[in-house]
Amino acid sequence: MNPPNPILKVTNLTVKLQNQTLLNNLTFNVNKGTTLAILGPNGAGKTVLFRALLNLLPHTGTIEWLEKTKIGYVPQYVTIADTPITVYEFLTLGNKTHNIKDTLNTVKLTQPDIENKRLGVLSGGQLRRVLIAWALTNNPNVLLLDEPTTGVDMDSEEPIYMLLNDIKKKQKITILLITHNIHIVQEYTDYLLAINKHITYYGPATDIANPLIQQQIHGEPVCVESLRGKP
Amino acid sequence: MFDLTLFCSLFLALSVGAAAGYLGSLMVLEKMALVGDALSHVALPGLALGITFHFNPYLGAFAFLFITAIIIWQIQRTTKISFEALVGAMFTLALALGILMYGNELEALEEALFGDISQVTLVNAGIAAIVCGIAIVLTKIIYDKLVLVMISEDLAVSKGINVAKTNLLYLFLVSVVVAIGIQIVGTLLVGFLVIVPAIAAKNLSTSMKHYALLSAIFGVIAAVLGVLLWNFMGLNLPFPGPMVVFVGIVIFALSLIINWRLKLTT
Numbered sequence: 001m002n003p004p005n006p007i008l009k010v011t012n013l014t015v016k017l018q019n020q021t022l023l024n025n026l027t028f029n030v031n032k033g034t035t036l037a038i039l040g041p042n043g044a045g046k047t048v049l050f051r052a053l054l055n056l057l058p059h060t061g062t063i064e065w066l067e068k069t070k071i072g073y074v075p076q077y078v079t080i081a082d083t084p085i086t087v088y089e090f091l092t093l094g095n096k097t098h099n100i101k102d103t104l105n106t107v108k109l110t111q112p113d114i115e116n117k118r119l120g121v122l123s124g125g126q127l128r129r130v131l132i133a134w135a136l137t138n139n140p141n142v143l144l145l146d147e148p149t150t151g152v153d154m155d156s157e158e159p160i161y162m163l164l165n166d167i168k169k170k171q172k173i174t175i176l177l178i179t180h181n182i183h184i185v186q187e188y189t190d191y192l193l194a195i196n197k198h199i200t201y202y203g204p205a206t207d208i209a210n211p212l213i214q215q216q217i218h219g220e221p222v223c224v225e226s227l228r229g230k231p
Numbered sequence: 232m233f234d235l236t237l238f239c240s241l242f243l244a245l246s247v248g249a250a251a252g253y254l255g256s257l258m259v260l261e262k263m264a265l266v267g268d269a270l271s272h273v274a275l276p277g278l279a280l281g282i283t284f285h286f287n288p289y290l291g292a293f294a295f296l297f298i299t300a301i302i303i304w305q306i307q308r309t310t311k312i313s314f315e316a317l318v319g320a321m322f323t324l325a326l327a328l329g330i331l332m333y334g335n336e337l338e339a340l341e342e343a344l345f346g347d348i349s350q351v352t353l354v355n356a357g358i359a360a361i362v363c364g365i366a367i368v369l370t371k372i373i374y375d376k377l378v379l380v381m382i383s384e385d386l387a388v389s390k391g392i393n394v395a396k397t398n399l400l401y402l403f404l405v406s407v408v409v410a411i412g413i414q415i416v417g418t419l420l421v422g423f424l425v426i427v428p429a430i431a432a433k434n435l436s437t438s439m440k441h442y443a444l445l446s447a448i449f450g451v452i453a454a455v456l457g458v459l460l461w462n463f464m465g466l467n468l469p470f471p472g473p474m475v476v477f478v479g480i481v482i483f484a485l486s487l488i489i490n491w492r493l494k495l496t497t
Contacts, residue, residue, distance in 0.1 A: 054389050073389040078382050083260055084436040085378065093375050094390050118437065134386075 007032040007069060007142060007174050008053070012061035015045070015052050022048045024198045025061070030191070032066070032141075035168060035175040037189035037205055039182075039217065044196045046178045047076065050144050053176070069142055072135030076146040076178075080119040080127075087122070087130055088115040095137045107133040108163060125156035129163070136167070143167075145177040157181070161188045182208055237462055239356040240348040240415070240471075244454035246356075247412040248424060250363035252450020254370055254405055255425035256432060256443045257377050268422025269322040271409045273299045275329025275418050278343040283332065288343070292418075293410035299325065300402040308395065345470040346417035348458065359411045366404045367447075373397050378439065415454060416472035424450055427479040434486035453479035 008030040015023040023045045030036050038046050051057045054073060065071075087109075091100055100115055107129040119127060128148055135143055148164065149157040165188050168175050179185060185192055185208050192208055194201035194217040207213045277295030281288030303317045333340040376397050379387040387394055405425070412421040428449035429442075436442035457475030461468065 051385065054385070056385060056388050071389065073386060075383045075385050078386070080382055082433075083378070083382070084433060084439055084442045085382075086438045089439050090382075093379050094392075116438075 004029070005032045006030060007066045008176075009064040010053075010061070011064075013049075013052060013059055013063060014061055015048055015057055015059045017057070021197060023052065023059075023195070026195065026199055027061075028193055028199070028202050030174060030176060032174055033168070033172055034190040035165075035177065035188065035205075036191045036193055037185040038176065038178045038193050038195065039180070039185060040195040040200070046195065047146055049195065050146055050176070050178065053144065065142075070138055070140040072138065072140035072143045074128075074131045074135045074143070074145045074148055076150050078127075078131065083118075083120065085119055086116055087119060090119055090130065091115075091134055091137060093134075098137050103133045103137060106136060106167065109133070123156075124151035124153065125160065128152055128160055132160075132164070132167075136171075139171075140173065142174045142176070145175065147178050147180070149179075149181075157184075164188070234462075235353065236349060236351065237458075239351045239353050240458050240462075241455055242356040243348070243351050243359050243411075244415055244458045244475075245451055246360040246363035247408065247415055248428070248450035248452070248454030249447045250366050250408045250450075251412055251421075251424035251454075252428035252432075253367050253443060253447040254401075254408055255429040255450070256446035257370070257374070257381075257401065258405065258425055259429035259433065260378070261381050268426060269318045270296065270300065270405070271413070271421040271425070272322050272329075272418050273325040274410060274413055275343055276325055276332055277410075278413070278418070279329055279332035279339075282336070282339050289410050289413060292413055293406055295325065296406035296410055297403055300406055301399070304395075304399060304402060342417070342470075343413070344417045344419045346413060346415050346420070346472050347470060348415055349469070351414060355414075359414075362407060362411060366408050369400065370404055373400060374443065377401055415458065416475050417470060420472040420476055423476050423479060424454060427476075427483050428453060431479075431483040431486040434483075434490040449479070449482050453482060 006029040010029070011027050013023055013026040014021065026049070038049065040046050048057065050073070052059045053063060054071065055063070087104075088100055091098075091103060104110065104114060109126060109129050114126070119130065122130065128151070132143075132145070132148065143164070145164070149160050152160060161184050164175060164177070167173060177189070185205050189205040192201060192203060192205040193199065201207075201213060201217045203213075208217075274292035274296050277291035277293070278288040279291075280295075281291035299321050303314065303321060306312060306317055307314050329343070330340070333343070376387065376392050379390065379392060380394050380397060384394055409421050409425070412424055416424060429446045431449050432442050432445035436445055454475055457478045458471045460478065461471035461474040464474075
């Protein structure tokens with residue numbers, strides 16, 4: 001078994017905004033090349049955690065990314081309905097050096113002329129793939145995906161996670177993703193971080209099948225101290 | 232016979248139309264169309280100060296516009312009050328201040344509200360063209376960043392874009408162009424040049440590149456054709472603003488019809 005190789009170390013992370021505690025004393029690691037699922041009810045602080053990891057929010061505690069880590073981010077919501085921006089134009093925003101066809105092939109968007117379509121006319125699944133493609137344009141070694149199947153019909157959800165798994169293996173990328181889907185956690189992720197402002201569970205993703213663990217996630221919080229040292 | 236004032240006015244209209252159309256394309260996408268309109272009225276007290284203290288009133292207009300924009304930007308960053316609400320409050324305050332400052336100078340107030348191209352000279356048309364050109368170039372440099380901010384602020388920040396500074400530069404450039412545009416259409420109508428060319432262009436655009444270009448072209452057509460029509464029709468009006476608005480609305484109506492036809496045929 002490979003020794004732990006953390007690309008991210010989070011220690012005692014607390015985020016407070018306007019006297020409200022949004023995240024309380026989170027401590028966890030993410031190993032290189034693994035997928036961490038972040039689970040929790042609405043308002044649990046999942047997106048806040050991502051924003052803190054991207055250094056977009058003031059926080060206490062430490063967030064240590066491995067040196068030279070490049071992060072690709074896919075937000076849950078984007079405002080594109082009213083914008084006449086094409087797939088090509090979007091993918092070249094901020095980075096004009098990469099090959100658009102290759103980037104689109106990576107996310108399996110191979111329909112002819114798709115790069116000239118407006119983002120607003122794409123299906124939910126196509127749009128999410130374009131957003132993933134955008135996040136990949138700078139060759140990141142970590143992807144942060146905030147509910148990557150938002151706006152996607154149920155049949156198209158699984159192919160997106162299969163695609164992410166494929167990208168992770170081929171490009172040796174570490175993935176952190178926010179999801180509500182327990183099936184996805186079991187099938188496509190390695191570790192699970194359940195939060196509700198504090199950590200309610202942190203361990204192997206396969207544990208989600210255990211009813212006691214599910215009770216732990218949805219019921220009383222566990223002692224954070226006892227979770228330290230886990231992968 | 233060559234009419235220098237008309238030539239200068241057309242030159243000014245061309246510069247302002249292109250810059251307002253181009254910058255306006257972003258304002259409309261940012262859902263700030265009404266902000267652009269209201270912001271333009273903030274120039275009124277600045278114009279009054281210029282007239283009262285005998286300095287270029289358009290410098291006063293720009294100073295008021297930009298200072299107001301900074302105040303709004305700063306309040307909005309530190310409170311949860313919406314941008315639109317702040318602009319609304321500042322706009323009415325500025326309008327009230329402006330009317331108080333003009334006092335009985337009704338003719339000057341009318342010029343400020345509706346524009347006055349009889350005062351346009353070759354020098355100030357030239358300066359306006361250079362300033363508008365610089366505003367267009369600077370906006371082009373930050374255009375991609377502003378589009379990314381509009382799509383997702385988090386996405387933009389994660390790419391290392393300083394959202395606050397980029398927005399501030401954009402507000403500065405809008406203030407400059409609006410201050411120059413006041414000469415042609417006045418504070419009451421200058422918002423039109425920022426909004427209508429852009430919404431007409433949006434009806435016909437299939438990409439951002441076409442959209443920004445069309446918006447600038449429509450701005451030029453509305454401003455130049457408006458001034459020309461005003462001149463040739465010999466209307467008993469001292470300002471061309473209403474004709475500029477009329478041409479712009481015709482362009483917008485045509486864009487709606489073309490958009491409707493295209494949708495029927497696809």
